[in-house]
Amino acid sequence: MKxxxxxxxILVLISFIADRKKTYKSFFVAYKKxxxxxxxxxxMLILVSIIIFIIPEKTISRYLxxxxxxxxxxxxxxxxxxxxxxxxxxxxxxxxxxxxxxSYTVISSFTTTLMTVGFxxxxxxxxxxxxxxxxxxxLLYFIFAIIIAMITGIFFGEIF
Amino acid sequence: MYKKNIYxxxxxxxxxFVIGSYLFTYNPGMQIGSNLFDYTFRMVKIIPCAFILIGLxxxxxxxxxxxxxxxxxxxxxxxxxxxxxxxxxxxxxYVAFPIAASLFKKGxxxxxxxxxxxxxxxxxxxxxxxxxxxxxxxxxxxxxxISIPLILLSSIILGxxxxxxNYKINT
Numbered sequence: 001m002k003x004x005x006x007x008x009x010i011l012v013l014i015s016f017i018a019d020r021k022k023t024y025k026s027f028f029v030a031y032k033k034x035x036x037x038x039x040x041x042x043x044m045l046i047l048v049s050i051i052i053f054i055i056p057e058k059t060i061s062r063y064l065x066x067x068x069x070x071x072x073x074x075x076x077x078x079x080x081x082x083x084x085x086x087x088x089x090x091x092x093x094x095x096x097x098x099x100x101x102x103s104y105t106v107i108s109s110f111t112t113t114l115m116t117v118g119f120x121x122x123x124x125x126x127x128x129x130x131x132x133x134x135x136x137x138x139l140l141y142f143i144f145a146i147i148i149a150m151i152t153g154i155f156f157g158e159i160f
Numbered sequence: 161m162y163k164k165n166i167y168x169x170x171x172x173x174x175x176x177f178v179i180g181s182y183l184f185t186y187n188p189g190m191q192i193g194s195n196l197f198d199y200t201f202r203m204v205k206i207i208p209c210a211f212i213l214i215g216l217x218x219x220x221x222x223x224x225x226x227x228x229x230x231x232x233x234x235x236x237x238x239x240x241x242x243x244x245x246x247x248x249x250x251x252x253x254y255v256a257f258p259i260a261a262s263l264f265k266k267g268x269x270x271x272x273x274x275x276x277x278x279x280x281x282x283x284x285x286x287x288x289x290x291x292x293x294x295x296x297x298x299x300x301x302x303x304x305x306i307s308i309p310l311i312l313l314s315s316i317i318l319g320x321x322x323x324x325x326n327y328k329i330n331t
Contacts, residue, residue: 001205001206001250004206004209004250005209008209008212008213011213011216012212012216015216015219015220022219022220023216023219025215025219026212026215026216026218026219026220027212027215028215029214029215029218029219030211030212030214030215031211031215033211033214033215033258034207034211037258039167041203041207041254042171043167044254045196045199045200045203046170046171046174046196048195048196048199049192049193049195049196049199050192050195052195052199053188053191053192053195084199086202086252087284087286087287087290087291088290091287091290091291091293091294091295092294094294094295095294095295098295104295104299107295107299108299108302108303111291111295112282112303112307115252115281115282115287116278116281116282118253121252121253121254121257124253124254124257125253125257127257127330128257128258128260128261128329128330128331129257129260129329129330130327130330133318133322133327136318137274137277137318140314140318141278141281144307144310144311144314147306147310148302148303148306148307148310151302151306152299152302152303152306155298155302156298156299
């Protein structure tokens, strides 16, 4: 995170030295773009705040700990698609779940959909890519996540 | 207009509910409010930088440069460039979408853009390091080596399909 600020500051400085007018223009572009997607961002944040309330970490842990690996993987994929969690929360949680006996297959299914399929980011995705592409992409990545989970399961000796 | 009214109405209901919950100390509503505050704050830390960088990109990078390296006549190297950009993108999908739109505006082809979105989701370096630490290196290696081919293949197929149909990303 720190590096992001440092890099941004350095680039702005270089840009400012090279051409003041262009730098102001880039700020204007940044502002205009941000303003345009502000409603979609707000929708996302509101969805996030509600989703986290409905399915908190405890509930997620409970659902992932099922006995049947296939059914648990599909449930995990559904939860991962709807839930919203930054990596620094999701991966430690996954580590704890693994220690409690949850399989790599289910963890893979959960973390992969968490990263690739985004119910809460759909308002933003839709505003750029349109509804059709948004739906195709999310469905496709849902299937990918299941495939990745199954292969992970094979490599870890949990399936077959 | 109709859609805009629904949006405004939902906002009023939502904020009315949250503020009301604080006034009457209604727990679920207060929790939702604190979630909103939490995540707004988290994103506020990333978003200004992301948009300033997008602004600089649009002003400084020439359309010809992007067209040449990521456009219709670009080759495998285009996907390598986009992989590097994706792996170093900070934040997540919500940052990737506006960046994807800027790339489109500058003339990148759709397959490269679709690949970018997929790769941002899967291959961000800080996130992968976290994953390796808390799950396992073997797990991360399996995930990368299966998802990257899937992402590239699907992006090329989808990209070519939509390119023919004159699909446009809203910029």
